[in-house]
Amino acid sequence: MVTDNIIKYVRRLTPLTLVFLLGGCSLANYPLLDSAGAIGQHETRLIIIAFLLMLIPVVPVIVMTFWFAYRYRATNKKSTYAPKWAHSNKIEAVVWTVPALIVLGLAVLTWTTTHQLDPYKPIPSTTKAVRIDAIALDWKWLFIYPDEHIATINKLVIPTNVPVSFQLTSNTVMTSFFIPRLGSQIYAMAGMRSRLHLMAKKPGRFLGWNSQLSGEGFSGMHFETVATSTQKYRAWVDKVRQSPHKLDMTTFKELEKPSSHVPVTYYADVAPVDLYAYVIKKYMHGNTHNADGSAMTASMRVAPNP
Numbered sequence: 001m002v003t004d005n006i007i008k009y010v011r012r013l014t015p016l017t018l019v020f021l022l023g024g025c026s027l028a029n030y031p032l033l034d035s036a037g038a039i040g041q042h043e044t045r046l047i048i049i050a051f052l053l054m055l056i057p058v059v060p061v062i063v064m065t066f067w068f069a070y071r072y073r074a075t076n077k078k079s080t081y082a083p084k085w086a087h088s089n090k091i092e093a094v095v096w097t098v099p100a101l102i103v104l105g106l107a108v109l110t111w112t113t114t115h116q117l118d119p120y121k122p123i124p125s126t127t128k129a130v131r132i133d134a135i136a137l138d139w140k141w142l143f144i145y146p147d148e149h150i151a152t153i154n155k156l157v158i159p160t161n162v163p164v165s166f167q168l169t170s171n172t173v174m175t176s177f178f179i180p181r182l183g184s185q186i187y188a189m190a191g192m193r194s195r196l197h198l199m200a201k202k203p204g205r206f207l208g209w210n211s212q213l214s215g216e217g218f219s220g221m222h223f224e225t226v227a228t229s230t231q232k233y234r235a236w237v238d239k240v241r242q243s244p245h246k247l248d249m250t251t252f253k254e255l256e257k258p259s260s261h262v263p264v265t266y267y268a269d270v271a272p273v274d275l276y277a278y279v280i281k282k283y284m285h286g287n288t289h290n291a292d293g294s295a296m297t298a299s300m301r302v303a304p305n306p
Contacts, residue, residue: 031180036206036227038199039117039183046113053102119184120195122163129163129197132156133276136168136175136188136210138258139217144247144270150240151247151267153255154223159233160203166196171256171279176212179225185211191283200227217260224264243268247275 035044072079122129133144144151156179158164168177168188178185182198200206209222228236245251248271 031207035181035183036200036202036204037179037182038123038201039119039197040181041201042113042117043183046109049109050106053105056102057098117184119186119197121197122165123197123199125163125199127162129165130158131165131167132158134166134168134177134188135276135279136170136172136177136214136221137256138172139210139214139221139260140255140262141177141208141210141221141223142255142275143223144275145237146270146276148237148240149270150237151270152240153262153265153267155264155266156208156223156225157233157236158200158225158227159230160200160227162230163197163199166194166198167276168194168196169276169280171282173214174212175210175214175221177208178211179206179208181206182225182227187212191280193280200225203227203229215258217258220260220262240266241268247271249273 032040032047033044035041131146133146135142135144141154142151143153143156166177168186169192170188170190172190174187174189176185176187177194177196179198181204182200184196184198186194186196188194204227206225206227207222208225210218214221226236243266245265245267246269247267251267252275
């Protein structure tokens with residue numbers, strides 16, 4: 001009678017408990033589960049599939065824990081009493097076979113998805129990719145649009161449904177470039193070139209940051225990414241070209257000085273100096289390879305005149 005009353009109260013309280021515990025949940029607080037990019041959507045799907053696979057052994061164990069406690073309670077005289085029971089081949093087969101199959105499935109899934117979502121692999125599209133050179137500074141991000149001859153500090157604007165081809169490096173310690181709602185995270189290292197391809201599938205404003213601890217100004221090394229229509233993207237480029245600021249070596253020397261929480265700045269013109277190649281050359285020390293181990297092209301090895 002007491003047990004029946006307990007079960008009745010649990011049934012009544014469960015919906016209220018779920019509402020209380022999940023009431024504050026929102027996908028907006030979990031950017032990895034609220035993807036807005038082609039790569040990010042694949043990664044979200046991978047996370048959910050892996051999570052569900054790992055629930056296969058977890059859920060039955062939780063359920064059986066409560067069921068055993070209820071069925072084999074001291075007051076239940078109908079259940080089998082077997083104090084000398086110690087082994088079961090059937091149980092051994094289940095507890096070893098199921099996890100082995102799950103690990104095998106996760107391995108195959110991870111292997112295939114990792115190769116499909118290789119950050120160095122261009123995203124197939126009939127539209128020409130937007131090229132962006134990203135340089136990590138202390139503690140800010142410099143984004144150069146080489147085809148547009150413009151640059152920004154701590155702000156990215158990209159057109160939707162158009163691939164974006166990043167090449168990244170660092171003018172300081174190792175950093176990590178990450179826009180969770182668009183997709184893959186990748187490191188930027190001094191003297192090395194990293195590649196990343198992303199594409200926004202819908203307009204929006206997405207937070208990006210350096211996810212690698214890089215010193216006292218690390219907390220302020222973040223930026224806003226705006227995905228917008230191609231027409232608005234072209235209008236933004238025209239707006240940046242109206243900026244009175246120019247990015248040349250004198251400006252770059254000031255930018256590379258440590259500073260944090262730097263406001264967004266637009267540069268209407270990038271001097272005829274390949275700053276990206278300059279930063280890589282600065283730290284190469286005779287190395288001639290990209291971050292993936294491939295040989296660096298001759299153009300990347302040419303240092304500009306500062």
